[in-house]
Amino acid sequence: LKDTDKEREIEGKVVVVTGGTCDIGYAIADHFLNNGAKVAILLDIKIEEGIQAEKELNSKYGENKAVFIQCDVTVDSKRLSEYILRKFKHVDIFVNNAASVEENEPRKLMLINAVATIEWSIIFFKHMRKDNFRGEGGTIINISSTAAHNIDPLYATYKASKFAILGFSQSLGHKYNYNKYGVRVLTLCPGPTNTTLVNNVYNLYERKLVEKVIKYYNFATIQSSDNVGRGAVEVFRSSESGKSWDIVDEKPPVESPNTITVMPEF
Numbered sequence: 001l002k003d004t005d006k007e008r009e010i011e012g013k014v015v016v017v018t019g020g021t022c023d024i025g026y027a028i029a030d031h032f033l034n035n036g037a038k039v040a041i042l043l044d045i046k047i048e049e050g051i052q053a054e055k056e057l058n059s060k061y062g063e064n065k066a067v068f069i070q071c072d073v074t075v076d077s078k079r080l081s082e083y084i085l086r087k088f089k090h091v092d093i094f095v096n097n098a099a100s101v102e103e104n105e106p107r108k109l110m111l112i113n114a115v116a117t118i119e120w121s122i123i124f125f126k127h128m129r130k131d132n133f134r135g136e137g138g139t140i141i142n143i144s145s146t147a148a149h150n151i152d153p154l155y156a157t158y159k160a161s162k163f164a165i166l167g168f169s170q171s172l173g174h175k176y177n178y179n180k181y182g183v184r185v186l187t188l189c190p191g192p193t194n195t196t197l198v199n200n201v202y203n204l205y206e207r208k209l210v211e212k213v214i215k216y217y218n219f220a221t222i223q224s225s226d227n228v229g230r231g232a233v234e235v236f237r238s239s240e241s242g243k244s245w246d247i248v249d250e251k252p253p254v255e256s257p258n259t260i261t262v263m264p265e266f
């Protein structure tokens with residue numbers, strides 16, 4: 001196999017997903033296991049959901065295919081990355097998916113969505129680097145949002161975090177870095193998806209405003225998490241480093257635009 005073929009193979013790979021116990025993170029873990037991953041390690045702050053998710057995936061794919069480790073991504077990166085590497089020897093795919101949409105806790109939101117994504121990416125980039133002693137290459141997948149392509153009245157802090165993830169991931173995954181270090185960095189930008197997080201929007205904003213924004217972007221559906229999980233595997237199998245992919249309206253991934261849409265006054 002060529003290096004790029006090996007890199008894009010899922011069979012036998014160790015996958016880590018932050019926020020992996022429900023919704024989009026769970027669907028990503030599920031699809032990687034379904035396509036032959038050796039193990040999916042689910043890092044999440046929620047203990048009961050974590051135990052349940054581990055149980056469900058193990059009954060679907062077999063014993064020890066899923067491992068839940070309780071984790072706060074904002075504080076546990078050093079301790080748990082060392083633990084994971086001691087226990088599993090290496091990690092092939094690291095997915096930064098955990099997030100908050102709590103606009104009224106901006107510091108916490110930025111720590112979870114942006115700072116933690118950057119810190120965990122850097123830790124596992126170093127582990128995977130091929131110029132490192134024993135570095136075997138690998139793929140980091142960071143979850144941004146189509147909200148990172150748009151300026152409108154909603155989610156100002158959340159948007160800032162998703163713009164940060166997109167810029168960081170495309171820069172770290174730049175072809176120059178890929179050629180030098182052999183680690184792929186990919187970004188996914190899901191559109192509105194039916195999860196706990198999305199249902200929060202109507203608690204934060206007037207329904208009329210949300211409806212106006214939805215109409216402006218012409219979103220056809222609030223898609224399933226499963227479509228994002230399926231899209232993640234498709235992107236993993238086909239994408240070059242540094243690219244970003246929109247997964248919207250229950251359709252397959254399409255490359256993200258390099259432009260920002262500014263919603264006019266209304």
Ligand SMILES: NC(=O)C1=CN([C@@H]2O[C@H](COP(=O)(O)OP(=O)(O)OC[C@H]3O[C@@H](n4cnc5c(N)ncnc54)[C@H](O)[C@@H]3O)[C@@H](O)[C@H]2O)C=CC1
Nearest residue numbers: 019023024044045072073097098099145190192193195197
């Ligand atoms: N639902 C949507 O419409 C969209 C979601 N996204 C992104 O997709 C990703 C997943 O979103 P959803 O599944 O909708 O969210 P969700 O809220 O259903 O799941 C997020 C998970 O992250 C975990 N988490 C939160 N803070 C944590 C912390 N400090 N440490 C560890 N785990 C923590 C939660 O416990 C939860 O399991 C997020 O990055 C989100 O921004 C992007 C575009 C659209």
Ligand SMILES: CCCCCC(=O)/C=C/[C@H]1C=CC(=O)[C@@H]1CCCCCCC(=O)O
Nearest residue numbers: 145146147150154191192197198201213214
């Ligand atoms: C357009 C508003 C959609 C309202 C309901 C909704 O689906 C909200 C979803 C957000 C929660 C987390 C996200 O990442 C979602 C935004 C998804 C793209 C929204 C794009 C519109 C925007 O820029 O605000």
